Every structure is written in C-alpha cells, then in structure tokens.
Amino acid sequence: MNDDVQRLPVVTDQDVVRVRQLVRTVAVAVKLSLVDQTKLVTAASELARNTLVYGGGGEAEVSRVHNDRRAGIRIVFADQGPGIADLDLALTDGYTTGGGLGLGLSGARRLVDEFEIDTEPGKGTTITVVKWCR
C-alpha cells in the first residue's frame, strides 16, 4: 500500500537539488532517524545525478509506503537512456564510464534497505529504492 506519490522531473542540475530536498522532507515526515535520512538523501542524490548524466534525464517518484509493521519511503528513478549493459560491472565500486568516482550505484545500494534495477540496453533504466523506519 502506498499514498502521497510525488513526481519530479530530473532534467537539470537544479532538479537534482529539488529531488534531494523533496526526499529530505518526506524522510522527516516519515520519521526516519537522522542518520537514515542522511543515507537516503545521499543515495537519492547519487541516483538522480545518474538519471541526469547517464540516462539523459528522466523522472523521480517519491512515495510514502508502509507494510503491516513499518513505514518507509520508496523512490523510483526512471530514464529512457542507453540502459546499462553490464550491471555487475556498473555496480562495482570505482567503475565509471564518466570520470566519476564510480561509487554512486554501489554506494547507493549500501545506503538503502531495498535496491532494484530494471535496465535494458537501448530502452532505459529504472531504479527503485526503499528505506524503512527502524
């Protein structure tokens, strides 16, 4: 079950800042701990930048979710860019095709509770992350 879905375009540098701010606001509303807020906003910043830089732009969707035990936040980043041909490689610490640090994907995965990538060369990439309240 989920409610309160908010969508943001990810097409400019400024949009990446807006995604960080929205995720922070929702993380506070859901009452994530300060450290978990920080981890989630950092992961969102990494993934939003990838959507922009590698995906050629796309969208972020932030929702409050809950199961029978806990509340949480789900963020979906979607683009229709080139996709990721070798996921294992892309998820390796230090691997970058863009002169970055290569820590965005692998680091974001460590910072959240659930991490799912759906990608197809030529079609695009959708990454879904969830962080639950402890």
Added chain:
Amino acid sequence: MERVPVLKIGEILLVSIQIDMEDQVALQLQEDLAERIVATGVRGVIIDISALDIVDSFVGRTLATIASVSRVLDAETVVVGMRPAVAITLVELGLSLPGIRTALNVDLGIAMLARQDEDIDLLGDEDDTDQVAEPTP
C-alpha cells in the same frame, strides 16, 4: 547560478558552504578558490561544511580536488565541521576522502594550519613586518 563566497581572513581563505550546491556551483567554487589562492598567496584554506546535511560522491570528489589543487599551489586545505551523520554516510558510500585533512570546527582547523606553517602568522595583520626565514643548517 548561486556562488559560494570565498573570504580572506588574515592569511587564510575561508569558505563556508551555506547552500545545497548544484554540481555547477561546486565546480565554480573549485575554480574560484584556485584563483583566489594564486591572487592572495595564502598558505591555508578552510572549508566549513557544517551547514551541509549531505556530502555525496560529487561534492566529496570536489573537496578532494580542491585539496589537491591547493596543495599544488602551496596551500593546505582543511575541511571542518562535518556532521556525524554525514561522516557515517560517507564511509558507507565508500568515500574515505583520502588526502583531505579534517578538523572538527573552524578554530581547530586554523590551529591545524598554524601548526603546519609555524613561521607564518596566519591570522596576523597583513602589514606585519616581513620575517626572513633562517636557512636551516
């Protein structure tokens, strides 16, 4: 585009990042700082990140680049004021910021710079009489 101000205080440059920086703003800061180091001849730079609620890999890399560039220009950089939650997150992200010196706050950062550069009166008046360094035997 917003710009992060670079202040000269005594013999150091102080940068206090008070905004959530777009990537371009961070890159601009990197350029501005390099220019100000050369223009002022300072030997120390302090970057206060106590207002930042996150540091991601882009900002982390920018801080590391600033530290390397300033070192090449004969100035030492100290990053001060990192929040505990930011430190925990950075380590889990995989970014240990090698080559970056850190201190808990601005005062300790200044003290750190002063220790590594004892012949320079970092916060002294700019019209201090020149001190001629004795050649070491």
